[in-house]
Amino acid sequence: MIDPLVDKLGRRDTLSLEEQEAVARLLSPPQLIKAGTDLVREGERPGYSTLLLDGLSARYSSLATGGRQITEINVPGDFVDLHSFVMKQMDHGVMALTDCWIATAPHSALKTITETQPHLTRLLWMDTVIDGAIHRQWLIAMGRRPALAQLAHLLCELYTRLEVVKKASELRFELPLTQVQLADVLGLSAVHINRLIAELRTLGLVSWTAPSVLILSWERLSALAEFDPTYLRLNRDPV
């Protein structure tokens, strides 16, 4: 059940059997959340954190003016609001982009982990730190890359992260986001997203028949995006 999390953490360090069991004990039985509903609402003070087991979700914030910005896309194996364990109050909402299987971990139990399992604590800490690294890459893409490169970067990132948890392979993955949602990810308009996708197709970089994406040339796409996966920390490096 916690396979995607073990897949991910196992790429970064060795997760002992006891640690895997400790994580499993943390978690509630899986629950199904329907697409479009919130896993966590902005401003809430949840008493637990939520692990995404299957499906895609998005962290988002809404503006007074009606706009919306998605600040991260979560893939299976992501603790979507692990930071609420120490932040207490959520500074954003998390919505299910697809039907999602989740499991929750009470903050009290996470606290016990920090008191008894320092290595596992560091691994969980690392996971929140990598969220920060992902945010930074999005900032770089938004601030200093042309929109086409920004979209290319998103595709490279998502493919890489999905591949780790066996939801992508052979340069192919499912991206069940509408163009409006993609616009809210990149901070662009939906119309422009449409034109960017058309341009990626014209350039022969992707074959994109929503929701399926096939990357036709990883080489050229990642070069366009200046994608360097170091920030995802996928090399085994004990902490």
Next chain:
Amino acid sequence: MIDPLVDKLGRRDTLSLEEQEAVARLLSPPQLIKAGTDLVREGERPGYSTLLLDGLSARYSSLATGGRQITEINVPGDFVDLHSFVMKQMDHGVMALTDCWIATAPHSALKTITETQPHLTRLLWMDTVIDGAIHRQWLIAMGRRPALAQLAHLLCELYTRLEVVKKASELRFELPLTQVQLADVLGLSAVHINRLIAELRTLGLVSWTAPSVLILSWERLSALAEFDPTYLRLNRDPV
């Protein structure tokens, strides 16, 4: 010596005397870093993390095309690369924007903290988590706010963070960044920054005689920015 860190953490939770001493023991004697030099270089694998004691520094990434994006501004009391403790490899550089006083904490000693001081560990974890929250606010500002509101948001954030560590008061603070550097923060051109500052002046929101900034109306500036400091987690809330 670790006053700014204690000021900051003390706003979030109670830091016991023993914990304050434990942090103090972590740290090397203060060192001076000249403005413009790197505290940490991108790609490096530092064996320690750096606490900023005085001055301002910036996390930045450079692009192949020559552009640069600053992804966070660090104020006194910030561990500028605490995340390297678990990330190992730096995904960005950190440069001194002004002359900076710093102290370093070996990762080995931080590891010991995680093994012996769970509460302090959670406070340090929290600090990295708040970095992520700051990144998210910047993403929202970049993606969905007009440039003027984005700049206003930056001013509100920096004033608030500096006030916590007693480097700002009475709506006044020092912002020793060039307009080129501000452009690299906001993902805009330096020329446009210049016009935005002129506009803030015209609107009577700030009196800005570099490097001194005086906010003339917190009310109107924070409304323009839609600034809500929840994400900085400045309310005492034990973890």
Next chain:
DNA sequence: CGCTTAATTGACCATAATCAACCAGGGTGG
């Protein structure tokens, strides 16, 4: 088969970038 949601396309507009001068202040060397 009509309804709804999402994708697509065209025409026009706006924000911000670029290019290019010019100005102001502080430090330096003759």
Next chain:
DNA sequence: CCACCCTGGTTGATTATGGTCAATTAAGCG
């Protein structure tokens, strides 16, 4: 001492990326 230079700030003219508005098409579904 002061001309010069360098950096950073200011301003104008023009361009371009991406936004907005609006209409059309396509696909899924009760």
